[in-house]
Amino acid sequence: MMKVKDGDLDKLGLLFERYNRPLYSFFYKKTFHTDVSEDLVQSVFERMLKYRSTYSGSGAFTTWMFSIARNAHIDHYRQNKKHNEKEELDEDRMGGASPEFGEMDERTKRKKILEQALDQLDEDKKEVVILSRYEGLKYAEIAEIQGVTESAVKVRFFRAMKDLKNIVHTLSEEYSDE
Template sequence: MLKVKAGQLDQLGLLFERHNRPLYGFFYRLTADSAISEDLVQNVFVRIMKYSHTYKGDGKFTTWMYHMARNLFADHYKKQKKMGYKEDPEVTDKYFRDEFNAEEKRIKEEQLDMLQLAMNRLSAEKREVLVLSKYQGMKYQDIAEVLDITESAVKVRIFRALKDLKVQYEKLEVVNSQGT
């Protein structure tokens, strides 16, 4: 990133190669929409190029990048709300995409889909902290920097989010078991 800041914009491609997939995962877990997630990833790298002069290099690049991604997502979310879109708690049904899947694979996918549904039922704040910690693998200290809160506040938020996630997942399991 320091090379990009110094004007070597060809190095931005290397950063994109290294970080676009984790960023896509971050956005997809927040939006459950692949097209929006791809657009947001592109916009993060546009912002990285535009605001490269603000990168100091004293902390982790990923922390700076996720802070930017988080702000971009907040802007996107506000814009969607103004346009009248509401958050959709349901994810597209993907259970039987491949006819030849084994029963175990189908059950695992169903559980993952239920987990995503449960994640979508959480508040944006709780979903975000879980995505950063569990899916993106960020350390509590790094999450604290991204969210501009203390590390202990991160621990509390993650604990509460996991507790709520468990409740939502169990509710979905009850509904799912009644439907079969």
């Protein structure tokens, strides 16, 4: 990124090749929406170019990148709220276009319940789970991204897991009653 900052813009291509999938995965698990996730990845790289002069190189690049990603998602959420637009969900989001729940095998059922449970978490808690569980970030790095203490992130993670456990339990009961 320091080279991009110094004017070697082609190096942003290297960063794109390396990080487009982790970023896409981050947004997809936040939104469960493919088109929105792709738009947000584009937005992150546009912001990297726009604000490249602010990159200091003092911390990890991924921390800076996910901070931008977090802001891009918040802006997107605010914009949608402002325009009172309800996002259209992907057809296959949460298995919408897939077979009925009763026809699924056990693993697919469990996967569906886990996706729905993750989607129902509070935004900050969901973000901690995504960054730690799927993107492999340390709590100290997540603390920097969310602007809170490391201790607060750990508590958030524990409570997110507890909430997830309860939501999974409730959803499993609802589906078994169907």
